[in-house]
Amino acid sequence: MPAELLGAHIPIKGGLGNAVRTAHTMGCTAIQVFTSSPRQWYSAPVGDDQVREFQRAREETGIVDVVSHDSYLINLCAPTPEIAEKSFAGLKGEIERCAKYGIDRVVSHLASYKGQDPGETLLVVAERVSQILDETPDSVTLLMETTAGQGSSINSRFEEIAMLLELTKGHPRFAVCLDTCHVFAAGYDIRTSEGYEKTFAEFDRLVGIDRLRAIHVNDSLKPFGSRVDRHADIGEGEIGILAFELLVNDPRFTRVPMLLETDAERHLENLDRLKSLRQ
Ligand SMILES: [Zn+2]
Numbered sequence: 350m351p352a353e354l355l356g357a358h359i360p361i362k363g364g365l366g367n368a369v370r371t372a373h374t375m376g377c378t379a380i381q382v383f384t385s386s387p388r389q390w391y392s393a394p395v396g397d398d399q400v401r402e403f404q405r406a407r408e409e410t411g412i413v414d415v416v417s418h419d420s421y422l423i424n425l426c427a428p429t430p431e432i433a434e435k436s437f438a439g440l441k442g443e444i445e446r447c448a449k450y451g452i453d454r455v456v457s458h459l460a461s462y463k464g465q466d467p468g469e470t471l472l473v474v475a476e477r478v479s480q481i482l483d484e485t486p487d488s489v490t491l492l493m494e495t496t497a498g499q500g501s502s503i504n505s506r507f508e509e510i511a512m513l514l515e516l517t518k519g520h521p522r523f524a525v526c527l528d529t530c531h532v533f534a535a536g537y538d539i540r541t542s543e544g545y546e547k548t549f550a551e552f553d554r555l556v557g558i559d560r561l562r563a564i565h566v567n568d569s570l571k572p573f574g575s576r577v578d579r580h581a582d583i584g585e586g587e588i589g590i591l592a593f594e595l596l597v598n599d600p601r602f603t604r605v606p607m608l609l610e611t612d613a614e615r616h617l618e619n620l621d622r623l624k625s626l627r628q
Protein backbone atom coordinates (compact mmCIF):
# COMPACT_ATOMS: atom_id res chain seq x y z
CA MET A 350 0.00 0.00 0.00
CA PRO A 351 1.50 3.40 -0.98
CA ALA A 352 1.63 6.49 1.25
CA GLU A 353 -1.81 7.73 2.25
CA LEU A 354 -0.79 10.84 4.14
CA LEU A 355 0.80 13.36 1.79
CA GLY A 356 0.87 17.03 2.60
CA ALA A 357 2.92 20.14 3.19
CA HIS A 358 3.85 22.86 5.63
CA ILE A 359 1.05 25.38 5.22
CA PRO A 360 1.31 29.07 6.21
CA ILE A 361 -1.19 29.94 8.95
CA LYS A 362 -2.20 33.36 7.68
CA GLY A 363 -5.87 33.63 8.58
CA GLY A 364 -5.63 31.01 11.33
CA LEU A 365 -5.06 27.29 11.65
CA GLY A 366 -8.53 26.42 10.41
CA ASN A 367 -7.79 28.34 7.25
CA ALA A 368 -4.52 26.43 6.79
CA VAL A 369 -6.41 23.13 7.00
CA ARG A 370 -8.89 24.28 4.36
CA THR A 371 -6.12 25.54 2.06
CA ALA A 372 -4.33 22.21 2.41
CA HIS A 373 -7.50 20.30 1.60
CA THR A 374 -8.08 22.38 -1.54
CA MET A 375 -4.56 21.44 -2.68
CA GLY A 376 -5.28 17.77 -2.12
CA CYS A 377 -3.28 17.29 1.09
CA THR A 378 -4.26 14.51 3.50
CA ALA A 379 -1.85 15.69 6.22
CA ILE A 380 -0.35 19.06 7.12
CA GLN A 381 2.31 20.77 9.16
CA VAL A 382 1.81 24.21 10.72
CA PHE A 383 3.36 26.68 13.10
CA THR A 384 1.04 27.39 16.04
CA SER A 385 2.76 30.77 16.51
CA SER A 386 5.50 32.81 14.87
CA PRO A 387 8.64 30.62 14.60
CA ARG A 388 11.00 33.58 14.93
CA GLN A 389 9.56 35.17 18.05
CA TRP A 390 9.60 34.11 21.69
CA TYR A 391 6.22 35.65 22.33
CA SER A 392 3.09 33.75 21.41
CA ALA A 393 -0.48 34.92 21.92
CA PRO A 394 -2.74 32.70 24.02
CA VAL A 395 -4.99 30.38 22.03
CA GLY A 396 -8.67 31.32 22.17
CA ASP A 397 -11.52 28.80 22.37
CA ASP A 398 -12.97 30.20 19.14
CA GLN A 399 -9.69 29.51 17.30
CA VAL A 400 -9.70 25.94 18.60
CA ARG A 401 -13.33 25.43 17.52
CA GLU A 402 -12.64 26.85 14.06
CA PHE A 403 -9.60 24.58 13.65
CA GLN A 404 -11.53 21.50 14.77
CA ARG A 405 -14.43 22.35 12.47
CA ALA A 406 -12.03 22.64 9.53
CA ARG A 407 -10.55 19.23 10.35
CA GLU A 408 -13.98 17.63 10.53
CA GLU A 409 -15.07 19.21 7.26
CA THR A 410 -11.94 18.24 5.38
CA GLY A 411 -11.24 14.90 7.05
CA ILE A 412 -7.64 15.97 7.72
CA VAL A 413 -6.75 14.21 10.95
CA ASP A 414 -2.97 14.20 10.75
CA VAL A 415 -1.70 17.61 11.77
CA VAL A 416 1.88 18.13 12.89
CA SER A 417 3.23 21.30 14.46
CA HIS A 418 6.78 22.60 14.01
CA ASP A 419 8.18 24.50 16.98
CA SER A 420 10.09 27.80 17.00
CA TYR A 421 13.50 28.01 15.32
CA LEU A 422 14.78 29.93 18.34
CA ILE A 423 14.63 26.99 20.70
CA ASN A 424 17.94 25.62 21.96
CA LEU A 425 17.46 23.57 25.13
CA CYS A 426 21.18 23.56 25.92
CA ALA A 427 21.98 27.17 24.99
CA PRO A 428 25.11 28.34 26.86
CA THR A 429 23.28 31.54 27.88
CA PRO A 430 21.00 30.56 30.79
CA GLU A 431 18.39 33.10 29.73
CA ILE A 432 18.06 31.51 26.27
CA ALA A 433 18.05 28.01 27.74
CA GLU A 434 15.20 29.00 30.06
CA LYS A 435 13.25 30.71 27.29
CA SER A 436 13.75 27.57 25.17
CA PHE A 437 12.46 25.33 27.94
CA ALA A 438 9.38 27.51 28.43
CA GLY A 439 8.96 27.90 24.67
CA LEU A 440 8.90 24.18 23.92
CA LYS A 441 6.63 23.53 26.87
CA GLY A 442 4.29 26.29 25.67
CA GLU A 443 4.29 24.81 22.17
CA ILE A 444 3.24 21.39 23.50
CA GLU A 445 0.54 23.00 25.65
CA ARG A 446 -0.80 24.97 22.67
CA CYS A 447 -0.89 21.79 20.60
CA ALA A 448 -2.78 19.97 23.35
CA LYS A 449 -5.33 22.76 23.35
CA TYR A 450 -5.75 22.59 19.57
CA GLY A 451 -5.85 18.80 19.61
CA ILE A 452 -2.60 18.45 17.63
CA ASP A 453 -0.81 15.27 18.69
CA ARG A 454 2.71 15.77 17.30
CA VAL A 455 5.31 18.55 17.64
CA VAL A 456 8.50 18.53 15.59
CA SER A 457 11.54 20.18 17.17
CA HIS A 458 15.25 20.59 16.38
CA LEU A 459 15.74 20.69 20.19
CA ALA A 460 19.27 22.06 20.39
CA SER A 461 22.68 22.74 18.88
CA TYR A 462 26.12 22.25 20.37
CA LYS A 463 27.62 25.76 20.16
CA GLY A 464 31.07 24.44 21.00
CA GLN A 465 29.94 22.34 23.97
CA ASP A 466 30.91 18.74 24.61
CA PRO A 467 28.52 16.52 22.58
CA GLY A 468 28.05 13.89 25.32
CA GLU A 469 27.27 16.45 28.00
CA THR A 470 24.98 18.34 25.65
CA LEU A 471 22.89 15.25 24.98
CA LEU A 472 22.63 14.62 28.73
CA VAL A 473 21.32 18.14 29.32
CA VAL A 474 18.89 17.90 26.40
CA ALA A 475 17.58 14.52 27.60
CA GLU A 476 17.09 15.85 31.11
CA ARG A 477 15.14 18.90 29.90
CA VAL A 478 13.08 16.86 27.44
CA SER A 479 12.13 14.41 30.22
CA GLN A 480 11.06 17.27 32.44
CA ILE A 481 9.05 18.94 29.66
CA LEU A 482 7.28 15.66 28.85
CA ASP A 483 6.52 15.11 32.54
CA GLU A 484 4.99 18.57 32.85
CA THR A 485 2.86 18.57 29.68
CA PRO A 486 -0.34 16.79 28.59
CA ASP A 487 -0.13 13.14 27.52
CA SER A 488 -1.90 13.78 24.23
CA VAL A 489 1.16 15.29 22.52
CA THR A 490 4.26 13.43 21.30
CA LEU A 491 7.51 15.32 20.81
CA LEU A 492 9.34 14.44 17.58
CA MET A 493 13.03 15.30 17.33
CA GLU A 494 14.02 16.08 13.76
CA THR A 495 17.03 14.59 12.00
CA THR A 496 19.22 17.54 11.04
CA ALA A 497 21.79 18.28 8.34
CA GLY A 498 24.36 19.03 11.04
CA GLN A 499 24.53 22.64 9.91
CA GLY A 500 25.73 25.07 12.56
CA SER A 501 26.48 22.08 14.85
CA SER A 502 22.83 21.22 15.39
CA ILE A 503 22.35 17.92 17.23
CA ASN A 504 20.82 14.79 15.70
CA SER A 505 22.58 14.70 12.34
CA ARG A 506 23.54 11.08 13.19
CA PHE A 507 21.06 8.32 14.06
CA GLU A 508 23.41 7.42 16.95
CA GLU A 509 22.61 10.73 18.66
CA ILE A 510 18.87 10.12 18.30
CA ALA A 511 19.33 6.63 19.73
CA MET A 512 21.31 8.09 22.63
CA LEU A 513 18.59 10.64 23.42
CA LEU A 514 15.95 7.90 23.36
CA GLU A 515 18.08 5.82 25.70
CA LEU A 516 18.73 8.72 28.06
CA THR A 517 14.99 9.43 28.24
CA LYS A 518 14.36 5.71 28.89
CA GLY A 519 12.41 5.22 25.67
CA HIS A 520 9.73 7.70 26.76
CA PRO A 521 6.50 6.78 24.92
CA ARG A 522 5.93 10.44 23.94
CA PHE A 523 9.38 10.97 22.44
CA ALA A 524 9.83 9.97 18.79
CA VAL A 525 11.37 11.11 15.49
CA CYS A 526 10.70 13.13 12.34
CA LEU A 527 13.09 12.26 9.49
CA ASP A 528 13.89 14.92 6.91
CA THR A 529 15.12 13.49 3.59
CA CYS A 530 17.11 16.62 2.69
CA HIS A 531 18.76 16.74 6.10
CA VAL A 532 19.78 13.07 6.29
CA PHE A 533 21.21 13.29 2.75
CA ALA A 534 23.18 16.43 3.58
CA ALA A 535 24.34 14.74 6.79
CA GLY A 536 25.83 11.82 4.85
CA TYR A 537 23.10 9.20 4.41
CA ASP A 538 23.05 8.39 0.72
CA ILE A 539 19.44 7.65 -0.21
CA ARG A 540 19.95 8.22 -3.96
CA THR A 541 20.02 4.51 -4.86
CA SER A 542 17.84 1.54 -3.82
CA GLU A 543 20.79 0.04 -1.93
CA GLY A 544 21.55 3.32 -0.18
CA TYR A 545 17.88 3.83 0.70
CA GLU A 546 17.57 0.33 2.17
CA LYS A 547 20.86 0.67 4.05
CA THR A 548 19.83 4.03 5.54
CA PHE A 549 16.47 2.79 6.81
CA ALA A 550 17.97 -0.50 8.03
CA GLU A 551 20.42 1.55 10.07
CA PHE A 552 17.62 3.79 11.31
CA ASP A 553 15.65 0.73 12.33
CA ARG A 554 18.61 -0.90 14.05
CA LEU A 555 19.57 2.20 16.05
CA VAL A 556 16.27 4.03 16.55
CA GLY A 557 13.43 1.71 15.52
CA ILE A 558 11.09 2.28 12.55
CA ASP A 559 8.15 2.41 14.99
CA ARG A 560 9.59 5.68 16.37
CA LEU A 561 9.26 7.38 12.99
CA ARG A 562 6.06 9.44 13.23
CA ALA A 563 6.55 12.05 10.49
CA ILE A 564 8.72 12.51 7.40
CA HIS A 565 9.75 15.80 5.82
CA VAL A 566 9.99 15.17 2.09
CA ASN A 567 12.42 17.65 0.57
CA ASP A 568 15.01 17.28 -2.15
CA SER A 569 18.41 18.85 -1.47
CA LEU A 570 19.87 21.85 -3.25
CA LYS A 571 23.32 21.10 -1.79
CA PRO A 572 25.46 18.02 -2.51
CA PHE A 573 25.66 14.78 -0.58
CA GLY A 574 27.38 15.17 2.80
CA SER A 575 27.51 18.99 2.52
CA ARG A 576 25.89 19.45 5.95
CA VAL A 577 24.01 22.40 4.47
CA ASP A 578 20.23 22.56 4.85
CA ARG A 579 18.70 23.90 1.60
CA HIS A 580 15.51 22.32 0.32
CA ALA A 581 14.81 21.72 -3.37
CA ASP A 582 11.73 20.68 -5.33
CA ILE A 583 11.07 16.94 -5.47
CA GLY A 584 13.28 15.23 -8.05
CA GLU A 585 15.06 18.47 -8.98
CA GLY A 586 17.80 18.47 -6.37
CA GLU A 587 20.85 16.37 -5.58
CA ILE A 588 18.77 13.47 -4.21
CA GLY A 589 16.76 12.87 -7.36
CA ILE A 590 13.41 11.22 -7.91
CA LEU A 591 14.16 7.58 -7.01
CA ALA A 592 14.38 8.10 -3.23
CA PHE A 593 10.93 9.71 -3.25
CA GLU A 594 9.48 6.93 -5.37
CA LEU A 595 10.84 4.38 -2.88
CA LEU A 596 9.53 6.40 0.04
CA VAL A 597 5.92 6.85 -1.13
CA ASN A 598 5.73 3.14 -1.97
CA ASP A 599 7.40 1.87 1.20
CA PRO A 600 4.75 -0.21 3.05
CA ARG A 601 6.35 0.73 6.39
CA PHE A 602 5.32 4.35 5.87
CA THR A 603 1.76 4.03 4.55
CA ARG A 604 0.36 5.89 7.59
CA VAL A 605 3.32 8.17 8.34
CA PRO A 606 2.60 11.78 7.29
CA MET A 607 4.96 12.91 4.49
CA LEU A 608 5.21 16.68 4.52
CA LEU A 609 6.77 19.02 1.97
CA GLU A 610 8.79 21.96 3.22
CA THR A 611 9.57 23.46 -0.13
CA ASP A 612 8.44 26.85 -1.44
CA ALA A 613 4.73 27.24 -0.60
CA GLU A 614 4.03 28.45 -4.13
CA ARG A 615 5.32 25.15 -5.48
CA HIS A 616 3.47 22.88 -3.03
CA LEU A 617 0.78 21.86 -5.48
CA GLU A 618 3.31 20.86 -8.14
CA ASN A 619 5.49 18.94 -5.67
CA LEU A 620 2.47 17.24 -4.15
CA ASP A 621 1.23 16.12 -7.56
CA ARG A 622 4.71 14.82 -8.35
CA LEU A 623 4.74 12.75 -5.15
CA LYS A 624 1.26 11.40 -5.91
CA SER A 625 2.30 10.43 -9.44
CA LEU A 626 5.07 8.25 -7.99
CA ARG A 627 2.64 6.06 -6.04
CA GLN A 628 2.11 2.63 -7.55
ZN1 LIG B 1 12.37 19.51 8.10
Ligand SMILES: [Zn+2]
Binds near residue numbers: 531578579580
Ligand atom coordinates in the same frame (compact mmCIF):
# COMPACT_ATOMS: atom_id res chain seq x y z
ZN1 LIG C 1 15.57 21.85 6.45
